[in-house]
Amino acid sequence: MDIQHWSYLYPKLNISGLFKDSPCDFQVKEVLGYEPIGEGEHIYAWVRKTGLNTAFLAEQIAKYAKLPLRAVTYAGRKDKHAQTEQWFGIHLPGKTDIDWSNFDVDGAEVLKTIRHNKKLRTGVLKANHFKIRIKELTDTAGLEERLETISTLGVPNYFGEQRFGDTRYDPKGGNLVLAEKMIAGEPIRNRNKRSMAISAMRSWFFNEVIHHKIQNNTLTTPQLGDVMELAGSNSFFCVDEINDTLINRLKQRDIFISAPMWGAGNLPSKEAVLAFEESIASANKSVTETLESLGLKQERRAAHLYPTNLKWIIDNNTLTLEFSLPSGAFATSVLRELVNI
Structure with a gap:
């Protein structure tokens, strides 16, 4: 079950670059697709995590809230080697809200919370928005044209x-x-x-x-x-x-x-x-x-x-990209048609 032979859609560009040198080089934000209503037995916590995997952070949230792990859910797993902002759902019926001021997990920060009347379930995301930086490009010839092509043809x-x-x-x-x-x-x-x-x-x-x-x-x-x-x-x-x-x-x-x-x-x-x-x-x-x-x-x-809202800047052998993808799609599927990373 090899993965090295899978074809490229476009002729491969002879460009290499440095990717994920820092978690901030790969930023992801979830787009939920609906707004929590502000009341209900579920707490939705909007959390920024850096260098952590989603399952581990769910365990830490459950431990802090003194709840079984099954009471903490998330819509999707996010890359560990990244800075991501995502929702966690905490089932807390009939109880007061959680005080997050003492939540001390290195690499994690609870940015805001809001109540909702439905459980946060896997796969409910509408999209993910990416901001990606690839540094130390060996070349930029053809890169602008390839980005234009991907924007149009996917x-x-x-x-x-x-x-x-x-x-x-x-x-x-x-x-x-x-x-x-x-x-x-x-x-x-x-x-x-x-x-x-x-x-x-x-x-x-x-x-x-x-x-x-x-x-x-x-x-x-x-x-x-x-x-x-x-x-x-x-x-x-x-x-x-x-x-x-x-x-x-x-x-x-x-x-x-x-x-x-x-x-x-x-x-x-x-x-x-x-x-x-x-x-x-x-x-x-x-x-x-x-x-x-x-x-x-x-x-x-x-x-x-098709990546949507695709924007890019090429400056001093650094490519900065922003785009959105539907839930379940991989940003690296876009990157592999651009740069060897």
Whole structure:
């Protein structure tokens, strides 16, 4: 389960740079998509964290609030090697608010709190906003043009390397090593590690499909039998006719060509697309059979990704970028089409 061979959508630029030299070089802010109403049995805490992973901070919040860990939730995990601002939900019915003045976790700061009447659930985010700095660029030739291209035409919606674990010590990433052990039948008793292994395995297969779609030029070119995902929705439909309406909806980013998030059940694709997806599944039978055995069901994910509100400054061999991505998308999928980091 290698991750080094996945194709680029555009010709690779011969530019390298220094990334994440400091957590402040990678800043992320959650965009919730709704406003907490100010009352209810859940406290929403807006927290800035630096150099901490989300699960660890949730444990510290639960400990400080003297609550079981299950009472603390978050909408999404954020990169440890970054400065992030995100929401944590704390279920505290019928109790007074928490005094955060003595909350002392190095790298964490509670910026504000507000009550809400619903639990903060995983995946409810609308988007994430990124501010990224890449320093010591070896060159800038072609960078401006590439940024313009990405702003207009987007990038493949690959799962980023963070999903697969630390690649500094193993080119596969530590989570994929765990996934291969799981495929071989070795039990993983740690619940968190098991979850990460399953997620990495499923994401790896999706990326394999994206790689092959780039190779055969079908990432953004619709085919009969493609499964289209409606923007901002889990709804989808199968293409039985390619017409001007379909092409225009793709251009307007109302719909996206999708690829499978593998699980048990029948693929919704048809014709040549079905044969294509089944061929990749057959070539990776140990992966797909393991995912099916775990009780996962067939789902879809957009194959293509557009960063919105993309802005940049190139100054003194430093690139500063700002853009937003929908929840679940990876900023590194944008960066890999720009710079070797």
